[in-house]
Amino acid sequence: MKTLNLFRAALTAIVRNKMRSFLTMLGIIIGVASVVALVSLGAGAQSDIESQINSMGTNMVIIMPGSSDFGGIRGGRGTVKTLKLKDVDYLREEASNLTHVSAMIRLQEQVVAGNTNWNTSVSGVDPEYLSIRNWEVSAGRGFDRREVAARAKVAVLGQTVVEELFGNADPQGSRIRIRTVPFTVIGVLSSKGQNAMGQDEDDLILVPSTTALYRLSDGESIDAIMASSVSEEAIAEAEDEIGEILRVSHRLADGEDDDFSIRNQSELVSMATSVTGTLTILLAAVAGVSLLVGGIGIMNIMLVSVTERTREIGIRMALGARGIDILFQFLVEATVLSLLGGILGLLGGLGGAYLLGSAMDTSVLPNIFFMVAAVFFTSLVGIFFGFYPARKAANLNPIEALRYE
Amino acid sequence: METIVLRNVSKIYQTGENRVMALSGVDLTVSKGEILSVMGASGSGKSTMLNILGCLDAVTSGEYVLDGHRVSDLAPNELADIRNRKIGFVFQGFNLLPRTSALENVELPLLYDRSHRIKDPRKEAAAALERVDLGSRLDHIPSQLSGGQQQRVAIARALVTRPAIILADEPTGNLDSRTSLEIMGLFQDLNREGVTILMVTHEPDIASFTERIIEMRDGMVIGDHRVLDRGDAARDLARVSSGSPPGSFPETVETEAHTR
Numbered sequence: 001m002k003t004l005n006l007f008r009a010a011l012t013a014i015v016r017n018k019m020r021s022f023l024t025m026l027g028i029i030i031g032v033a034s035v036v037a038l039v040s041l042g043a044g045a046q047s048d049i050e051s052q053i054n055s056m057g058t059n060m061v062i063i064m065p066g067s068s069d070f071g072g073i074r075g076g077r078g079t080v081k082t083l084k085l086k087d088v089d090y091l092r093e094e095a096s097n098l099t100h101v102s103a104m105i106r107l108q109e110q111v112v113a114g115n116t117n118w119n120t121s122v123s124g125v126d127p128e129y130l131s132i133r134n135w136e137v138s139a140g141r142g143f144d145r146r147e148v149a150a151r152a153k154v155a156v157l158g159q160t161v162v163e164e165l166f167g168n169a170d171p172q173g174s175r176i177r178i179r180t181v182p183f184t185v186i187g188v189l190s191s192k193g194q195n196a197m198g199q200d201e202d203d204l205i206l207v208p209s210t211t212a213l214y215r216l217s218d219g220e221s222i223d224a225i226m227a228s229s230v231s232e233e234a235i236a237e238a239e240d241e242i243g244e245i246l247r248v249s250h251r252l253a254d255g256e257d258d259d260f261s262i263r264n265q266s267e268l269v270s271m272a273t274s275v276t277g278t279l280t281i282l283l284a285a286v287a288g289v290s291l292l293v294g295g296i297g298i299m300n301i302m303l304v305s306v307t308e309r310t311r312e313i314g315i316r317m318a319l320g321a322r323g324i325d326i327l328f329q330f331l332v333e334a335t336v337l338s339l340l341g342g343i344l345g346l347l348g349g350l351g352g353a354y355l356l357g358s359a360m361d362t363s364v365l366p367n368i369f370f371m372v373a374a375v376f377f378t379s380l381v382g383i384f385f386g387f388y389p390a391r392k393a394a395n396l397n398p399i400e401a402l403r404y405e
Numbered sequence: 406m407e408t409i410v411l412r413n414v415s416k417i418y419q420t421g422e423n424r425v426m427a428l429s430g431v432d433l434t435v436s437k438g439e440i441l442s443v444m445g446a447s448g449s450g451k452s453t454m455l456n457i458l459g460c461l462d463a464v465t466s467g468e469y470v471l472d473g474h475r476v477s478d479l480a481p482n483e484l485a486d487i488r489n490r491k492i493g494f495v496f497q498g499f500n501l502l503p504r505t506s507a508l509e510n511v512e513l514p515l516l517y518d519r520s521h522r523i524k525d526p527r528k529e530a531a532a533a534l535e536r537v538d539l540g541s542r543l544d545h546i547p548s549q550l551s552g553g554q555q556q557r558v559a560i561a562r563a564l565v566t567r568p569a570i571i572l573a574d575e576p577t578g579n580l581d582s583r584t585s586l587e588i589m590g591l592f593q594d595l596n597r598e599g600v601t602i603l604m605v606t607h608e609p610d611i612a613s614f615t616e617r618i619i620e621m622r623d624g625m626v627i628g629d630h631r632v633l634d635r636g637d638a639a640r641d642l643a644r645v646s647s648g649s650p651p652g653s654f655p656e657t658v659e660t661e662a663h664t665r
Contacts, residue, residue: 002516310500
């Protein structure tokens with residue numbers, strides 16, 4: 001029988017039992033739909049994370065204090081306060097692979113403006129910080145070198161802080177109080193939204209590093225140093241250079257461990273990727289199981305169908321159908337059934353992904369390769385699970401099949 | 406020219422310890438253009454013989470030559486091709502594909518023809534349905550057709566491949582006497598046009614419309630009669646329509662001695 005006729009016969013048989021065909025396909029539909037939806041959403045979420053990390057500046061390098069080691073008991077990162085303001089100066093003067101360097105003092109403070117107050121994070125930084133973070137001042141101005149040197153009591157507010165403390169009013173020139181220290185608001189940052197971890201990036205106040213260190217903190221150690229390398233490719237070189245400079249600055253002997261650690265954004269990206277990679281393997285396993293279950297469903301129904309249509313098979317054989325004709329008829333039917341299920345599942349999955357994506361406000365990234373693979377795989381499932389029933393049909397004895405009631 | 410030659414054909418069914426001799430030493434020759442019937446009680450071996458003639462079953466011993474081809478020792482696939490090209494089946498229960506139009510039912514054997522000798526199966530199927538006076542019912546599915554119409558679709562399906570012989574198994578068994586006459590009239594018409602027809606029946610008045618009656622018992626041919634007063638189904642149908650009873654048991658004469 002010609003291929004076209006085979007497909008027509010298969011479609012006719014499938015359409016003839018609409019409800020049964022649909023229920024048979026349901027296993028495959030649900031399996032493919034859930035996997036396509038989850039993979040599209042997962043890929044979308046991953047690209048969201050990556051673009052957010054990139055928006056923080058891919059050239060960014062963060063230097064954190066090292067861990068303590070008292071008699072073999074090692075504390076976590078940052079348990080010793082090894083970074084000083086002079087380290088920032090050394091790096092600025094000597095590191096040829098760095099364009100910007102900024103100190104970072106992190107504080108969590110109650111901030112008062114007029115009769116309202118708000119608890120927010122206060123970061124002591126240098127003017128270069130905004131360049132490192134690709135951040136801009138949307139109103140007013142940022143502080144300059146002179147103000148840092150003078151430990152000036154000036155502050156730049158994030159959007160969230162402005163809303164909480166001033167509502168719709170223009171905060172420029174207003175006085176705010178951080179702990180007991182009065183500050184003058186000189187600028188407002190542009191909005192950055194949430195970061196990859198869901199934290200509000202706009203809920204902060206930037207003040208000069210020296211002001212934070214000497215007026216709000218212990219005046220000794222800083223929490224981190226942020227820097228940007230000249231290019232993304234130069235990050236590794238820049239990290240080596242930073243290591244050398246800081247070891248000299250900290251007077252570390254050869255063989256002694258670093259008392260600081262250096263991290264960059266690409267590590268964060270690869271970490272996020274490895275998480276989603278694990279997720280993808282899990283999804284593939286779910287897909288495999290659901291396709292297996294769907295395939296067994298197809299085999300089950302095809303076996304019923306072969307028994308039901310024994311007489312039809314007998315008639316076809318009497319009219320001159322060879323065993324292989326019958327085999328192909330049922331094989332094509334099973335394959336079309338599962339392929340149709342795969343395509344319906346694909347469409348359903350995409351629809352579901354876009355629906356969920358718009359509900360959760362994340363991007364959806366359908367993977368063409370994955371979708372083609374899913375549909376291809378479902379047709380393989382059809383061939384695999386359709387083969388046994390089809391062979392059973394092909395091996396029927398025509399005389400007995402014709403007599404079958 | 407012989408369409409069918411059976412030489413000393415035997416068929417033995419082996420079910421466990423039981424050996425059943427369904428056919429023993431059957432000889433039969435059917436010439437091109439003949440119309441004949443095979444009669445016999447159930448268990449006489451006529452169904453087995455029909456299965457063998459229809460290439461649905463293989464002989465245990467002996468030789469079967471169909472339209473010049475020795476088919477007694479062909480492989481299953483070759484038998485399927487022979488069935489497709491040389492044989493047209495008509496069954497008691499019509500055996501049409503359900504929920505499939507008359508046209509598609511008739512087209513079906515042409516779709517299994519590997520030689521693709523017929524260029525336009527659909528047109529050929531429509532012509533065959535036209536031949537059995539169903540040209541206006543091409544799109545009807547079997548459940549929309551009467552028994553007689555269904556059997557005519559089955560005859561069209563048997564005709565469409567232009568087979569060497571039409572094998573009919575109790576073709577009027579599920580039909581009332583009036584429709585039976587219609588079908589027999591159609592068979593007689595086709596035979597007059599040169600189609601070779603062999604039918605199995607146990608109704609003597611149906612057999613009376615054929616030229617020759619083969620009588621079987623216990624797997625053997627015990628009689629081969631030429632029908633002397635052959636009925637004319639079309640004439641009988643006209644008579645039934647005007648109220649008179651159809652013809653009685655056929656008068657026959659012995660043509661060959663069958664004493665074993």
